[in-house]
Amino acid sequence: MRVGRVLAVFGAVMLVTPAMAQISDNKVKIAVLDDFSGQYCIGNCMGPVVATRIAADEFGDKIAGAPIEIIWGDHQNKPDVAVALVDKWFDLEQVDAIADITNSSVALAANRIARDKGKAVLMSSTGSPDFTGKECAPYTTQWTFDTYQFGKSIAEAVPMLGKTWFIVTPDYLFGKTLEANVRKFVTAAGGKVIGSVVHPFGTSDMSSFMLQAQASGAQVIALANAGGDLTNAIKTAKEFGLVDAGIKIVPLSLDLPFIDGVGGLSVAQGMMMTLPWYPGLKPEAMKFALEFKRRQGVMPGYLMAGLYSVVHNYLLAIKATGTDNPKPVFAKMRATPVDDAFATHGYLRRDGRMVHDVYLVQVKKPSESKGPDDLVKLIATIPGDKAFRPMAEGGCPFVDKS
Numbered sequence: 001m002r003v004g005r006v007l008a009v010f011g012a013v014m015l016v017t018p019a020m021a022q023i024s025d026n027k028v029k030i031a032v033l034d035d036f037s038g039q040y041c042i043g044n045c046m047g048p049v050v051a052t053r054i055a056a057d058e059f060g061d062k063i064a065g066a067p068i069e070i071i072w073g074d075h076q077n078k079p080d081v082a083v084a085l086v087d088k089w090f091d092l093e094q095v096d097a098i099a100d101i102t103n104s105s106v107a108l109a110a111n112r113i114a115r116d117k118g119k120a121v122l123m124s125s126t127g128s129p130d131f132t133g134k135e136c137a138p139y140t141t142q143w144t145f146d147t148y149q150f151g152k153s154i155a156e157a158v159p160m161l162g163k164t165w166f167i168v169t170p171d172y173l174f175g176k177t178l179e180a181n182v183r184k185f186v187t188a189a190g191g192k193v194i195g196s197v198v199h200p201f202g203t204s205d206m207s208s209f210m211l212q213a214q215a216s217g218a219q220v221i222a223l224a225n226a227g228g229d230l231t232n233a234i235k236t237a238k239e240f241g242l243v244d245a246g247i248k249i250v251p252l253s254l255d256l257p258f259i260d261g262v263g264g265l266s267v268a269q270g271m272m273m274t275l276p277w278y279p280g281l282k283p284e285a286m287k288f289a290l291e292f293k294r295r296q297g298v299m300p301g302y303l304m305a306g307l308y309s310v311v312h313n314y315l316l317a318i319k320a321t322g323t324d325n326p327k328p329v330f331a332k333m334r335a336t337p338v339d340d341a342f343a344t345h346g347y348l349r350r351d352g353r354m355v356h357d358v359y360l361v362q363v364k365k366p367s368e369s370k371g372p373d374d375l376v377k378l379i380a381t382i383p384g385d386k387a388f389r390p391m392a393e394g395g396c397p398f399v400d401k402s
Contacts, residue, residue: 022323025094028063033101034101035227036073040102063315063318082110108128111137115139124309127226138398143306144310145306152386154274168199170224179196225253234268256376272362351399357382357384
């Protein structure tokens with residue numbers, strides 16, 4: 001009887017113990033690591049912080065009485081700057097998770113620190129598929145996109161675009177892996193890559209590179225760059241008459257907020273690209289988009305929607321488990337379907353890849369658009385299990401081969 005009474009009391013204590021007691025430092029602290037001043041900055045650069053705060057606000061900025069704190073830091077596209085920030089955040093400021101991370105080279109440095117310290121990384125803006133392969137970690141997610149998916153998805157459009165391709169590539173990890181995947185999948189789809197050119201990161205004058213692409217005679221010019229480099233390349237293609245000459249320009253990583261920056265629909269019309277998300281998908285997507293626009297002044301792109309989603313699902317898992325210990329939190333995230341403003345029936349794999357549908361779209365003509373936020377039309381939906389690399393092919397050392 002006494003043993004039974006003790007067990008009953010113990011069970012009751014476990015039931016009434018507040019989850020806050022299991023949350024380290026009585027606080028959930030998320031640090032947004034991003035480019036807040038350079039090539040990847042949009043507008044006032046605070047979009048990633050806004051997306052993260054929207055997710056936190058949906059929990060009333062508290063979980064079981066423990067406040068949710070959002071901080072941010074500018075990595076300046078320099079791995080050494082990122083390393084200094086991440087070390088300080090984890091060792092001195094009790095940060096529980098790093099979120100977003102543009103620039104794969106920067107993310108590589110930050111992810112290795114987090115992996116060594118057993119901390120969480122919630123990637124939305126990181127493109128290298130190595131993060132679900134050889135650089136995977138038990139508590140790292142790659143939520144929104146990767147260069148494998150971009151290459152695989154755009155290959156669906158080879159019959160509509162043309163058989164001969166030329167690739168303009170930036171001289172860093174993201175661009176090189178994207179070019180490799182485009183070559184692989186375009187060739188598999190019956191196309192042929194007849195040439196490519198590499199340019200330095202942060203190139204303001206794209207003239208010589210786009211002239212080389214034009215001189216190749218390719219039917220399709222694929223742009224494997226991002227941020228300001230991508231914007232400059234598209235503007236140059238229009239200025240030099242490539243678009244008007246009927247050459248298909250494929251901006252592989254173009255996000256919707258950048259369309260206005262390249263000259264709007266009059267410049268980008270007809271261009272095909274793949275999007276991991278866009279506001280017209282479902283009511284929840286538009287609700288998030290309008291809230292983001294209310295706070296930030298512009299509509300979000302897929303990177304911001306994915307960032308909101310990964311933070312939202314991370315916080316849901318903390319609420320469900322009553323702890324910010326990444327081991328049970330990530331187990332809960334992997335066990336829970338992703339049904340939110342970003343994805344429908346998505347799921348998080350053991351290698352960190354969140355699998356979801358991807359959308360092949362075409363930029364509308366000005367005459368087709370119903371307003372400033374009506375930019376693209378859906379051409380095809382690509383199921384997530386076909387868009388993303390199979391887990392068995394990634395080589396993630398934390399995945400049980402059996």
